[in-house]
Amino acid sequence: MYLTGFAKHINSNFSFLKEKKLLIAISGGIDSVVLTHLLHQLKYNISLAHCNFQLRGKESDLDEVFIKNLSKDLSIKAYTTQFKTEQFAKELKLSTQLAARKLRYDWFYELTQEYDFDYILTAHHADDNLETFLINLTRGTGLEGLTGIPVINDKIVRPLLAFSQEEINNYATKNNIQWREDASNAETKYLRNKIRHEIIPSLKELNPSLLESFTKTSAFLKQSQQIVNDKIKEVYEEIISEDRGILKINISKLVQLSNPKAYLYQLLKDYKFTEWNDVYHLIYAQSGKKVSTNLHTLLKDRDFLLLLRTDKKSPSNQEPIIINKENTRITNPINLLFENVHQQKKINTNSIYVDKNLLNYPLSLRKWREGDYFYPSGMIGKKKISKYFKDEKLSVFDKENIWLLCSNDDKIIWVVGKRQDKRFFPTSKTTELLKMSI
Amino acid sequence: MYLTGFAKHINSNFSFLKEKKLLIAISGGIDSVVLTHLLHQLKYNISLAHCNFQLRGKESDLDEVFIKNLSKDLSIKAYTTQFKTEQFAKELKLSTQLAARKLRYDWFYELTQEYDFDYILTAHHADDNLETFLINLTRGTGLEGLTGIPVINDKIVRPLLAFSQEEINNYATKNNIQWREDASNAETKYLRNKIRHEIIPSLKELNPSLLESFTKTSAFLKQSQQIVNDKIKEVYEEIISEDRGILKINISKLVQLSNPKAYLYQLLKDYKFTEWNDVYHLIYAQSGKKVSTNLHTLLKDRDFLLLLRTDKKSPSNQEPIIINKENTRITNPINLLFENVHQQKKINTNSIYVDKNLLNYPLSLRKWREGDYFYPSGMIGKKKISKYFKDEKLSVFDKENIWLLCSNDDKIIWVVGKRQDKRFFPTSKTTELLKMSI
Numbered sequence: 001m002y003l004t005g006f007a008k009h010i011n012s013n014f015s016f017l018k019e020k021k022l023l024i025a026i027s028g029g030i031d032s033v034v035l036t037h038l039l040h041q042l043k044y045n046i047s048l049a050h051c052n053f054q055l056r057g058k059e060s061d062l063d064e065v066f067i068k069n070l071s072k073d074l075s076i077k078a079y080t081t082q083f084k085t086e087q088f089a090k091e092l093k094l095s096t097q098l099a100a101r102k103l104r105y106d107w108f109y110e111l112t113q114e115y116d117f118d119y120i121l122t123a124h125h126a127d128d129n130l131e132t133f134l135i136n137l138t139r140g141t142g143l144e145g146l147t148g149i150p151v152i153n154d155k156i157v158r159p160l161l162a163f164s165q166e167e168i169n170n171y172a173t174k175n176n177i178q179w180r181e182d183a184s185n186a187e188t189k190y191l192r193n194k195i196r197h198e199i200i201p202s203l204k205e206l207n208p209s210l211l212e213s214f215t216k217t218s219a220f221l222k223q224s225q226q227i228v229n230d231k232i233k234e235v236y237e238e239i240i241s242e243d244r245g246i247l248k249i250n251i252s253k254l255v256q257l258s259n260p261k262a263y264l265y266q267l268l269k270d271y272k273f274t275e276w277n278d279v280y281h282l283i284y285a286q287s288g289k290k291v292s293t294n295l296h297t298l299l300k301d302r303d304f305l306l307l308l309r310t311d312k313k314s315p316s317n318q319e320p321i322i323i324n325k326e327n328t329r330i331t332n333p334i335n336l337l338f339e340n341v342h343q344q345k346k347i348n349t350n351s352i353y354v355d356k357n358l359l360n361y362p363l364s365l366r367k368w369r370e371g372d373y374f375y376p377s378g379m380i381g382k383k384k385i386s387k388y389f390k391d392e393k394l395s396v397f398d399k400e401n402i403w404l405l406c407s408n409d410d411k412i413i414w415v416v417g418k419r420q421d422k423r424f425f426p427t428s429k430t431t432e433l434l435k436m437s438i
Numbered sequence: 439m440y441l442t443g444f445a446k447h448i449n450s451n452f453s454f455l456k457e458k459k460l461l462i463a464i465s466g467g468i469d470s471v472v473l474t475h476l477l478h479q480l481k482y483n484i485s486l487a488h489c490n491f492q493l494r495g496k497e498s499d500l501d502e503v504f505i506k507n508l509s510k511d512l513s514i515k516a517y518t519t520q521f522k523t524e525q526f527a528k529e530l531k532l533s534t535q536l537a538a539r540k541l542r543y544d545w546f547y548e549l550t551q552e553y554d555f556d557y558i559l560t561a562h563h564a565d566d567n568l569e570t571f572l573i574n575l576t577r578g579t580g581l582e583g584l585t586g587i588p589v590i591n592d593k594i595v596r597p598l599l600a601f602s603q604e605e606i607n608n609y610a611t612k613n614n615i616q617w618r619e620d621a622s623n624a625e626t627k628y629l630r631n632k633i634r635h636e637i638i639p640s641l642k643e644l645n646p647s648l649l650e651s652f653t654k655t656s657a658f659l660k661q662s663q664q665i666v667n668d669k670i671k672e673v674y675e676e677i678i679s680e681d682r683g684i685l686k687i688n689i690s691k692l693v694q695l696s697n698p699k700a701y702l703y704q705l706l707k708d709y710k711f712t713e714w715n716d717v718y719h720l721i722y723a724q725s726g727k728k729v730s731t732n733l734h735t736l737l738k739d740r741d742f743l744l745l746l747r748t749d750k751k752s753p754s755n756q757e758p759i760i761i762n763k764e765n766t767r768i769t770n771p772i773n774l775l776f777e778n779v780h781q782q783k784k785i786n787t788n789s790i791y792v793d794k795n796l797l798n799y800p801l802s803l804r805k806w807r808e809g810d811y812f813y814p815s816g817m818i819g820k821k822k823i824s825k826y827f828k829d830e831k832l833s834v835f836d837k838e839n840i841w842l843l844c845s846n847d848d849k850i851i852w853v854v855g856k857r858q859d860k861r862f863f864p865t866s867k868t869t870e871l872l873k874m875s876i
Contacts, residue, residue, distance in 0.1 A: 138644045140651025142658035143581065191644055199640050206576045206629055213578025220580035223700030228662050230696050231669035258668050262661030 006038055006163065006171060014159050020118035022046045023111060025104070026070075026078075028063040028180035031123035033070070034168050035160055037177050039121070040074050046121075048078040049111055051104050053085040055096065066180050079111055092335055106437075109348045112155060124149050124158045126211040127165040127200070129218060134195050142269075147225045148218040164211040232266045240267065247307040247396055251283060254305075264305075270395075271296050271307065309400070320366035320406075333365070334403060334416065339435045344426060351437035352414055354424040359434070360408035365416075368404055374412035375422040388415070405436070444476055444601065444609060452597050458556035460484045461549060463542070464508075464516075466501040466618035469561035471508070472606050473598055475615050477559070478512050484559075486516040487549055491523040491538050504618050517549055530773050544875075547786045550593060562587050562596045564649040565603040565638065567656060572633050580707075585663045586656040602649040670704045678705065685745040685834055689721060692743075702743075708833075709734050709745065747838070758804035758844075771803070772841060772854065777873045782864060789875035790852050792862040797872070798846035803854075806842055812850035813860040826853070843874070 010017075024039070026032040026048045039046050050067040052060050064080055071078030089099035108120050129148045136145035151161050160168065172179065204210045239253040249267065257263045261280045271293065273279050278291045282300045290299040299306045323330060330336045344353045372385035389399050405414040412421050417438055426433055448455075462477070464470040464486045477484050488505040490498050502518055509516030527537035546558050567586045574583035589599050598606065610617065642648045677691040687705065695701045699718045709731065711717050716729045720738045728737040737744045761768060768774045782791045810823035827837050843852040850859050855876055864871055 134641075137655065138641050138648055138651065140645075140654050142655065143662040145655075146584070146659075194640065194644060199637060202632065202637050202640070203572075203576050206632060207578075210576055213576070216578050217575065217580065217583075220703070221584075223697060223703060224581040224662065224666050226697045226700050227669050227704065228665045231665050231672075234669075259661060259664045262664050265658070265661060266665065 005167075007042055009162060010038065010042060010159055013162075014157070017044060017119060017121075017157065017159070020045065021116060022119050022121055023049050023079075023108065023115075023117040024121045025108060025123075026050050026067060027182060028066045028070075029123075029182045030172055030177075030179040031125060031160065031165075031168055033177060033179040034172050035121065035123040036070070036074070036076070037175060038171070039159075040076065046076055047115070047117070048076055049108055049120075050078060050080045051100075051107065052080065052082040053100050053103070054082060055085055055100070063180050081107055091329065093331060106348075106350055109155070109350065110345060113348050114345055118155070119157045120155050121157050121159060123160050125160045125163050125165055125168055126215050127196070129161060130200060130211065130214050131192055131195050133214070133218070134199060135191060143221065143225050143228065147222045150222075162215050228266065232263070235263055236267060242396060245396055245399075249305040249307070251303050251305060255283065268298070268307070271298075273298070307396075320364040323361075323363040323365060323405075325361040330365075335438055336365070336405075336416075337435075337437045339437070341433050341435045344433060344435075349417055351435055352420040353426050354413060354420075354434050354436065355426045355430040356432035356434040357430070358424050359413070362408060363413070364406050364408075364410075365403050366406060368399065368402065372404065372412065374415065374419075376415075377420045377422050377425070385412070385415070388419070392418070443605075445480055447600060448476065448480060448597055451600075452595070455482060455557065455559075455595065455597070458483065459554060460557050460559055461487050461517075461546065461553075461555040462559045463546060463561075464488050464505060465620060466504045466508075467561075467620045468610055468615075468617040469563060469598065469603075469606055471615060471617040472610050473559065473561040474508070474512070474514070475613060476609070477597075478514065484514055485553070485555070486514055487546055487558075488516060488518045489538075489542050489545065490518065490520040491541070492520060493523055493534065493538070501618050519545055529767060531769055544786075544788055547593070547788065548783060551786050552783055556593070557595045558593050559595050559597060561598050563598045563601050563603055563606055564653050565634070567599060568638060568649065568652050569630055569633050571652070571656070572637060573629060581659065581663050581666065585660045588660070600653050666704065670701070673701055674705060680834060683834055683837075687743040687745070689741050689743060693721065706736070706745070709736075711736070745834075758802040761799075761801040761803060761843075763799040768803075773876055774803070774843075774854075775873075775875045777875070779871050779873045782871060782873075787855055789873055790858040791864055792851060792858075792872050792874065793864045793868040794870035794872040795868070796862050797851070800846060801851070802844050802846075802848075803841050804844060806837065806840065810842065810850065812853065812857075814853075815858045815860050815863070823850070823853070826857070830856070 022039070022044055024032065024036050024046050026036055028050065036046065036048065048067060048071055050064060052064045054060050064082075067078055067080060070076075083100075083103045085096060085100050085103060088094075088103060089096050092099060092102075094102065111117065112120060133146055133148050139145075149158065149161060151158055171177075200210075207213060235257065239250045241248045241250070249264075254260050254263065260283055264280060264283065265276060268279065272295070273291065273293055275291060279298060282289060282291060282298060282305060285300050287300055287302050290297050292298075295309065297308045299308060321330070321333060323336075328338050340356070341353070368385045368389075370386065373382050374385060374388075375382050376388060385404070389402075394402070402418065403416040404412050405416055406412055407424075411423060413424050414420050414436065460477070460482055462470065462474050462484050464474055466488065474484065474486065486505060486509055488502060490502045492498050502520075505516055505518060508514075521538070521541045523534060523538050523541060526532075526541060527534045530537060530540075532540065549555065550558060571584055571586050577583075587596065587599060589596055609615075638648075645651060673695065677688045679686045679688070687702075692698050692701065698721055702718065702721065703714060706717065710733070711729065711731055713729060717736060720727055720729060720736060720743060723738050725738055725740050728735050730736075733747065735746045737746060759768070759771060761774075766776050778794070779791070806823045806827075808824065811820050812823060812826070813820050814826060823842070827840075832840070840856065841854040842850050843854055844850050845862075849861060851862050852858050852874065
């Protein structure tokens with residue numbers, strides 16, 4: 001009965017997973033265990049990945065044992081790992097929750113690269129989605145905050161997003177599935193707890209099929225968001241030009257739009273202005289008036305609004321950050337970890353391996369300049385950074401946020417988080433291996 | 439203190455009301471009384487309109503007395519009227535709530551016409567807006583259901599929409615304002631009550647400035663909705679053509695859009711399809727496949743989706759509805775009320791006055807046909823109905839929903855709800871006056 005509903009949904013909406021190599025992120029809780037049983041029954045090609053965050057002592061270890069047993073019972077390959085989460089969180093000055101999240105996803109992506117998985121599957125469901133919606137609603141948000149958890153983004157797929165916690169519970173009961181109660185679930189944080197145990201039950205009293213309605217609502221909002229994005233892209237092309245890193249917004253074209261404020265907000269929302277009324281007033285202000293944040297200034301200049309960097313230096317003129325040989329970790333302006341390792345795993349965009357003896361210290365971390373070039377991994381020969389950014393379709397904003405890690409002689413080692421330079425690749429002659437991670 | 443915040447907001451956001459003639463819809467409850475005091479203090483040109491719905495016996499009468507006294511105290515003109523609401527609701531087979539709403543707004547529009555008011559002001563506030571949002575959310579909705587109550591639509595303006603009930607209460611206290619407690623408020627319907635007294639307080643515990651955040655959210659969503667509308671209008675022009683009342687959607691253009699489903703939904707959402715998955719499947723289906731509702735059929739026809747009427751008759755071939763001389767009210771297919779009256783007030787789009795002796799019975803109510811013409815009020819000479827519809831920019835869907843009231847000799851008396859025909863206008867020679875209202 002429940003099997004049929006679930007199976008039908010998976011087979012009709014996720015048929016693209018059928019011939020793929022799938023990695024299920026499994027905690028041992030009911031949701032991820034049900035997802036595993038379901039896809040196992042439907043004969044998808046799955047493996048399991050379980051993180052032991054060592055946050056709940058013996059309970060965490062028992063979770064790990066449970067996953068190993070499940071793996072044996074179902075004859076599914078399971079990858080497990082243990083993290084010193086608290087220590088990592090302290091070192092990176094992150095909350096435990098964020099640290100666990102970073103550890104988890106970095107590791108999943110590593111496994112994906114190492115063993116050629118096509119997708120990572122998580123067991124998020126409709127209740128999670130509604131909770132996220134309501135949390136964003138209480139905080140104040142725009143359409144993008146109400147479109148909910150995506151079914152697919154990048155390599156992550158969430159096949160259970162259309163099902164409620166209750167349906168998952170029923171499926172587990174009917175199919176006699178065992179799982180591990182997650183103690184942290186019962187004492188989850190105040191906010192989500194209140195929404196889960198107080199607000200959502202109240203809303204369900206008003207409409208017992210709340211989750212079903214909400215799933216439709218969420219899908220409609222995602223569609224509307226996509227239409228907004230299409231229109232904004234079109235308007236961007238029409239009214240914005242870029243001149244040496246400065247965005248120029250054509251005001252006479254802007255004011256011809258049905259709602260210039262709405263469009264200006266959408267065009268500039270990534271730049272973190274807070275005084276939007278002041279921003280809107282610039283449209284009709286005198287030449288020379290401006291609104292600034294720490295990072296950017298929007299300047300009225302005759303028929304244009306110019307978006308400039310507030311510090312007046314172009315990114316290339318900022319002082320580089322120096323990294324000495326003894327630095328094993330920096331946390332400012334970005335988190336960067338240097339580890340001596342013995343073995344190289346496949347790379348992902350969050351970490352690279354280099355031959356330590358090829359590096360000339362001190363290293364520096366700086367923004368890009370005109371004329372920069374590098375030898376991108378996976379490509380033949382050298383390439384201008386400006387050309388690389390253009391090919392990657394990065395916005396002015398994205399480009400300003402990218403750091404280049406350079407050697408003492410200013411050779412680029414890593415376009416951080418994007419692409420490694422081949423010149424520092426480990427070779428068969430490498431004796432000391434250095435792993436760099438963000 | 440509170441005066442300053444309110445006054446500043448009104449003066450900076452509603453300055454367009456300053457030189458206008460304004461009619462405040464006033465119940466006697468705290469919200470509308472505060473709005474009245476506030477605009478009175480700010481010296482706006484206001485009058486009051488109060489309906490006594492006679493639903494709460496003596497209490498209703500005391501409300502009316504309260505308004506009359508307030509009018510004297512502040513030296514503001516007040517219009518009051520009494521309705522037999524229950525009787526009207528029974529006759530029109532409407533809920534009491536809907537009947538009161540219809541009576542109220544019809545009368546407000548009548549006053550607006552008769553005394554040349556520019557705007558009708560209502561005292562809806564941020565809590566009302568959030569309640570409406572949450573009600574729609576529980577029912578399941580799209581973006582349009584989450585954009586909330588509009589600040590301005592047509593002639594109705596809601597100056598307090600950015601303020602919370604609490605702020606309004608504080609304003610009343612600080613300014614020593616008296617109002618009438620509305621007994622029906624305390625025992626309001628289950629749904630709104632639960633949202634007001636249980637769900638919103640819970641959400642406020644999570645974020646004390648919930649309403650402020652929500653007001654911003656609501657404004658952002660309205661902006662997104664407008665961007666969606668702009669894009670859909672553009673896409674409509676690009677991919678839809680109209681041929682003798684049939685909409686033709688160009689599939690090869692549709693599938694080039696980023697998300698054909700999202701666009702197809704937006705283009706067709708007024709046609710009340712429920713099986714949207716079936717509708718989407720038509721894009722790739724064989725020629726001849728179709729999806730139908732009671733009213734419409736969407737048919738795959740080679741490279742097009744055709745939107746046709748399900749009953750296969752064109753609207754002009756449907757049987758007209760006959761109205762005999764003794765009919766004083768019909769309720770099917772639309773509500774239409776005929777009253778002998780002695781005095782003519784200014785017309786509005788919901789009612790017309792005709793010279794009863796010019797009518798040849800039986801009248802008929804029918805859809806338009808090619809070749810129909812009439813003598814529209816406010817214009818010189820005659821005009822084809824098709825031309826009139828085109829000038830009014832009506833969609834195929836709108837046109838199908840319009841009724842023509844015709845005399846026995848098939849002369850058009852009224853394009854119902856839109857425009858009267860001059861040939862039946864009362865003149866100085868008129869002895870019997872008939873009022874027709876929807």
